Amino acid sequence: MNKDINMIYERIQKAKEKAGRKDKISFAAVSKTRTVEEMKEAEKISWVDFFGENRVQEAESKRKIYGTSKISWRLIGHLQANKARKAVELFDYIDSVDSSDLALRLNRIAGETGKVIPVLIEVNTSGEASKSGISPENFNSLVDIVVKQENLRLDGLMTVGPITEDEREIRSAFANLRTLSENAREKTGLTLPVLSMGMSGDFESAILEGSTLIRIGTLLFGPRNYTEKNFMI
Ligand SMILES: *Cc1c(COP(=O)(O)O)cnc(C)c1O
Secondary structure, eight states, X not given: OOSOHXXXXXXXXXXXHHHTOOSOOEEEEEOTTOOHHHHXXXXXXXXXXXXXESOHHHHHHHHHHHOOOSSEEEXXXXXXXXXXXXXXXXXXXXXEEOSHHXXXXXXXXXHHXXXXXXXXXXXXXXXXXXXXXXXXXXXXXXXXXXXXXXXXXXXXXXXXXXXXXXXXXXXXXXXXXXXXXXXXXXXXXXXXXXXXXXXXXXXXXXXXXXXXXXEESHHHHOSOOTTTSSSOO
Protein backbone atom coordinates (compact mmCIF):
# COMPACT_ATOMS: atom_id res chain seq x y z
CA MET A 1 0.00 0.00 0.00
CA ASN A 2 1.20 3.50 -0.83
CA LYS A 3 2.34 5.11 2.45
CA ASP A 4 1.15 8.48 1.28
CA ILE A 5 -2.48 7.87 0.44
CA ASN A 6 -3.29 11.48 1.31
CA MET A 7 -1.25 12.47 -1.73
CA ILE A 8 -3.71 10.55 -3.93
CA TYR A 9 -6.64 12.32 -2.35
CA GLU A 10 -4.95 15.68 -2.78
CA ARG A 11 -4.17 15.05 -6.43
CA ILE A 12 -7.84 14.23 -7.03
CA GLN A 13 -8.90 17.44 -5.27
CA LYS A 14 -6.40 19.49 -7.28
CA ALA A 15 -7.63 18.06 -10.56
CA LYS A 16 -11.22 18.76 -9.53
CA GLU A 17 -10.32 22.36 -8.72
CA LYS A 18 -8.56 22.78 -12.03
CA ALA A 19 -11.66 21.43 -13.75
CA GLY A 20 -13.91 23.69 -11.67
CA ARG A 21 -15.85 20.71 -10.39
CA LYS A 22 -17.58 20.18 -7.07
CA ASP A 23 -19.47 16.98 -7.88
CA LYS A 24 -18.49 13.62 -6.43
CA ILE A 25 -15.86 11.56 -8.17
CA SER A 26 -16.06 7.94 -7.10
CA PHE A 27 -12.94 5.92 -6.44
CA ALA A 28 -12.54 2.27 -7.40
CA ALA A 29 -9.56 0.54 -5.80
CA VAL A 30 -8.42 -1.80 -8.55
CA SER A 31 -7.58 -4.88 -6.56
CA LYS A 32 -6.59 -7.34 -9.29
CA THR A 33 -3.51 -9.34 -8.21
CA ARG A 34 -3.81 -7.96 -4.65
CA THR A 35 -4.36 -10.16 -1.65
CA VAL A 36 -7.44 -10.05 0.53
CA GLU A 37 -5.28 -8.50 3.29
CA GLU A 38 -4.34 -5.63 0.99
CA MET A 39 -7.99 -5.19 0.04
CA LYS A 40 -9.07 -5.03 3.68
CA GLU A 41 -6.58 -2.19 4.15
CA ALA A 42 -8.00 -0.34 1.16
CA GLU A 43 -11.56 -0.81 2.40
CA LYS A 44 -10.68 1.20 5.50
CA ILE A 45 -9.92 4.32 3.47
CA SER A 46 -12.96 6.54 3.75
CA TRP A 47 -12.91 7.72 0.12
CA VAL A 48 -12.61 4.26 -1.45
CA ASP A 49 -16.06 3.47 -2.86
CA PHE A 50 -15.55 0.22 -4.80
CA PHE A 51 -13.25 -2.63 -5.59
CA GLY A 52 -12.48 -3.19 -9.26
CA GLU A 53 -11.57 -6.70 -10.37
CA ASN A 54 -10.91 -7.78 -13.92
CA ARG A 55 -11.11 -11.56 -13.63
CA VAL A 56 -14.13 -13.56 -12.59
CA GLN A 57 -12.08 -16.46 -11.27
CA GLU A 58 -9.81 -14.30 -9.17
CA ALA A 59 -12.78 -12.44 -7.73
CA GLU A 60 -14.44 -15.74 -6.90
CA SER A 61 -11.47 -17.01 -4.89
CA LYS A 62 -11.20 -13.75 -3.03
CA ARG A 63 -14.91 -13.37 -2.34
CA LYS A 64 -14.89 -16.78 -0.71
CA ILE A 65 -12.42 -15.71 1.93
CA TYR A 66 -13.23 -12.01 2.11
CA GLY A 67 -16.31 -12.16 4.29
CA THR A 68 -18.72 -9.28 4.28
CA SER A 69 -17.53 -6.37 2.21
CA LYS A 70 -18.62 -2.87 3.14
CA ILE A 71 -18.03 -1.67 -0.38
CA SER A 72 -19.35 -2.98 -3.69
CA TRP A 73 -17.38 -4.95 -6.25
CA ARG A 74 -17.23 -3.93 -9.90
CA LEU A 75 -16.17 -6.10 -12.80
CA ILE A 76 -13.92 -3.92 -14.95
CA GLY A 77 -12.34 -6.55 -17.21
CA HIS A 78 -13.63 -8.22 -20.34
CA LEU A 79 -16.32 -10.79 -19.60
CA GLN A 80 -16.43 -14.07 -21.49
CA ALA A 81 -19.85 -15.52 -22.20
CA ASN A 82 -19.18 -18.71 -20.25
CA LYS A 83 -18.35 -16.70 -17.11
CA ALA A 84 -21.41 -14.46 -17.27
CA ARG A 85 -23.45 -16.42 -14.74
CA LYS A 86 -20.64 -16.47 -12.22
CA ALA A 87 -20.07 -12.74 -12.78
CA VAL A 88 -23.71 -11.99 -12.02
CA GLU A 89 -23.35 -13.92 -8.76
CA LEU A 90 -20.13 -12.22 -7.70
CA PHE A 91 -20.36 -8.61 -8.79
CA ASP A 92 -22.59 -5.72 -7.82
CA TYR A 93 -21.77 -3.87 -11.05
CA ILE A 94 -20.65 -5.04 -14.47
CA ASP A 95 -18.73 -2.25 -16.21
CA SER A 96 -17.51 -4.07 -19.27
CA VAL A 97 -20.55 -4.77 -21.44
CA ASP A 98 -19.13 -4.64 -24.95
CA SER A 99 -21.42 -6.67 -27.20
CA SER A 100 -25.11 -7.29 -27.78
CA ASP A 101 -24.60 -11.02 -27.19
CA LEU A 102 -23.22 -10.34 -23.74
CA ALA A 103 -26.01 -7.86 -22.96
CA LEU A 104 -28.69 -10.38 -23.94
CA ARG A 105 -27.03 -13.14 -21.95
CA LEU A 106 -26.64 -11.00 -18.82
CA ASN A 107 -30.25 -9.92 -19.12
CA ARG A 108 -31.44 -13.51 -19.33
CA ILE A 109 -29.35 -14.63 -16.34
CA ALA A 110 -30.43 -11.62 -14.30
CA GLY A 111 -34.05 -12.42 -15.08
CA GLU A 112 -33.63 -16.00 -13.91
CA THR A 113 -32.11 -14.86 -10.65
CA GLY A 114 -34.57 -12.00 -10.11
CA LYS A 115 -31.93 -9.31 -10.29
CA VAL A 116 -31.50 -6.04 -12.09
CA ILE A 117 -27.83 -5.57 -12.92
CA PRO A 118 -26.34 -2.09 -13.09
CA VAL A 119 -24.04 -2.01 -16.12
CA LEU A 120 -21.72 0.26 -18.04
CA ILE A 121 -20.95 -0.05 -21.73
CA GLU A 122 -17.23 -0.25 -22.36
CA VAL A 123 -16.03 1.67 -25.39
CA ASN A 124 -12.68 1.26 -27.10
CA THR A 125 -11.92 4.96 -27.59
CA SER A 126 -8.27 4.45 -28.52
CA GLY A 127 -8.77 1.99 -31.35
CA GLU A 128 -5.92 -0.10 -29.94
CA ALA A 129 -6.42 -3.73 -30.94
CA SER A 130 -5.36 -4.99 -27.51
CA LYS A 131 -8.23 -3.16 -25.84
CA SER A 132 -11.68 -4.53 -25.30
CA GLY A 133 -14.79 -2.43 -25.69
CA ILE A 134 -17.26 -1.69 -28.46
CA SER A 135 -16.04 0.63 -31.21
CA PRO A 136 -17.45 4.17 -31.17
CA GLU A 137 -19.09 3.39 -34.56
CA ASN A 138 -21.09 0.51 -33.08
CA PHE A 139 -21.80 2.17 -29.76
CA ASN A 140 -25.25 3.55 -30.61
CA SER A 141 -26.68 0.24 -31.69
CA LEU A 142 -25.42 -1.40 -28.52
CA VAL A 143 -27.08 1.35 -26.46
CA ASP A 144 -30.38 0.61 -28.24
CA ILE A 145 -30.11 -3.04 -27.28
CA VAL A 146 -28.99 -2.53 -23.69
CA VAL A 147 -31.75 -0.07 -22.84
CA LYS A 148 -34.35 -2.57 -24.07
CA GLN A 149 -33.21 -5.21 -21.57
CA GLU A 150 -35.56 -5.23 -18.59
CA ASN A 151 -33.05 -6.71 -16.19
CA LEU A 152 -30.17 -4.40 -17.02
CA ARG A 153 -29.88 -0.84 -15.80
CA LEU A 154 -27.56 1.25 -17.95
CA ASP A 155 -25.63 3.61 -15.65
CA GLY A 156 -23.11 4.96 -18.11
CA LEU A 157 -19.90 4.35 -20.02
CA MET A 158 -16.39 3.16 -19.38
CA THR A 159 -13.13 3.36 -21.28
CA VAL A 160 -9.42 2.67 -20.87
CA GLY A 161 -7.26 5.53 -22.15
CA PRO A 162 -4.67 5.11 -24.90
CA ILE A 163 -1.15 3.94 -24.10
CA THR A 164 0.77 7.13 -24.85
CA GLU A 165 2.53 10.00 -23.11
CA ASP A 166 0.74 12.44 -25.38
CA GLU A 167 -1.57 14.34 -23.07
CA ARG A 168 -3.67 15.66 -25.97
CA GLU A 169 -4.31 12.20 -27.29
CA ILE A 170 -5.36 10.99 -23.85
CA ARG A 171 -7.66 13.97 -23.31
CA SER A 172 -9.16 13.49 -26.73
CA ALA A 173 -10.04 9.83 -26.03
CA PHE A 174 -11.72 10.82 -22.77
CA ALA A 175 -13.53 13.71 -24.44
CA ASN A 176 -14.84 11.26 -27.03
CA LEU A 177 -16.31 9.07 -24.30
CA ARG A 178 -17.99 12.10 -22.77
CA THR A 179 -19.48 13.07 -26.12
CA LEU A 180 -20.79 9.56 -26.68
CA SER A 181 -22.35 9.68 -23.24
CA GLU A 182 -24.01 13.04 -23.89
CA ASN A 183 -25.43 11.80 -27.18
CA ALA A 184 -26.72 8.62 -25.58
CA ARG A 185 -28.31 10.64 -22.80
CA GLU A 186 -30.17 12.75 -25.30
CA LYS A 187 -31.25 9.75 -27.32
CA THR A 188 -32.45 7.60 -24.42
CA GLY A 189 -33.62 10.18 -21.90
CA LEU A 190 -31.59 8.35 -19.25
CA THR A 191 -29.35 10.28 -16.87
CA LEU A 192 -26.33 7.99 -17.44
CA PRO A 193 -24.51 9.43 -14.42
CA VAL A 194 -21.36 7.30 -14.64
CA LEU A 195 -18.37 8.11 -16.82
CA SER A 196 -15.70 5.64 -15.73
CA MET A 197 -12.31 6.74 -17.02
CA GLY A 198 -8.89 7.42 -15.59
CA MET A 199 -6.29 5.08 -14.05
CA SER A 200 -3.06 5.70 -12.11
CA GLY A 201 -1.30 7.28 -15.08
CA ASP A 202 -4.09 9.43 -16.49
CA PHE A 203 -6.76 10.10 -13.86
CA GLU A 204 -6.11 13.85 -13.77
CA SER A 205 -6.75 14.15 -17.52
CA ALA A 206 -9.87 12.04 -17.05
CA ILE A 207 -11.17 14.32 -14.29
CA LEU A 208 -10.60 17.32 -16.55
CA GLU A 209 -12.73 15.60 -19.18
CA GLY A 210 -15.59 14.81 -16.81
CA SER A 211 -14.81 11.42 -15.28
CA THR A 212 -17.12 10.52 -12.39
CA LEU A 213 -15.39 7.24 -11.50
CA ILE A 214 -11.65 6.72 -11.51
CA ARG A 215 -10.08 3.27 -11.26
CA ILE A 216 -6.76 3.23 -9.44
CA GLY A 217 -4.53 0.22 -8.82
CA THR A 218 -0.79 0.91 -8.95
CA LEU A 219 -0.88 4.32 -7.29
CA LEU A 220 -2.77 2.93 -4.31
CA PHE A 221 -1.24 -0.52 -3.85
CA GLY A 222 2.16 -0.16 -5.53
CA PRO A 223 3.40 -1.91 -8.67
CA ARG A 224 1.68 -5.15 -9.58
CA ASN A 225 3.73 -8.29 -9.33
CA TYR A 226 2.24 -10.90 -11.60
CA THR A 227 4.57 -13.72 -10.68
CA GLU A 228 4.73 -13.83 -6.91
CA LYS A 229 1.23 -12.96 -5.82
CA ASN A 230 -1.42 -15.49 -4.95
CA PHE A 231 -3.77 -14.07 -7.50
CA MET A 232 -2.54 -13.94 -11.01
CA ILE A 233 -4.24 -12.14 -13.82
C1 LIG B 1 -5.68 -2.62 -14.10
C2 LIG B 1 -6.77 -1.71 -14.47
C3 LIG B 1 -6.89 -0.44 -13.89
C4 LIG B 1 -5.90 0.13 -12.89
O1 LIG B 1 -4.68 0.41 -13.50
P1 LIG B 1 -3.50 1.16 -12.71
O2 LIG B 1 -2.68 1.72 -13.79
O3 LIG B 1 -2.80 0.12 -11.92
O4 LIG B 1 -4.11 2.19 -11.85
C5 LIG B 1 -7.98 0.34 -14.24
N1 LIG B 1 -8.90 -0.10 -15.13
C6 LIG B 1 -8.81 -1.30 -15.72
C7 LIG B 1 -9.86 -1.71 -16.68
C8 LIG B 1 -7.76 -2.15 -15.41
O5 LIG B 1 -7.68 -3.34 -16.01
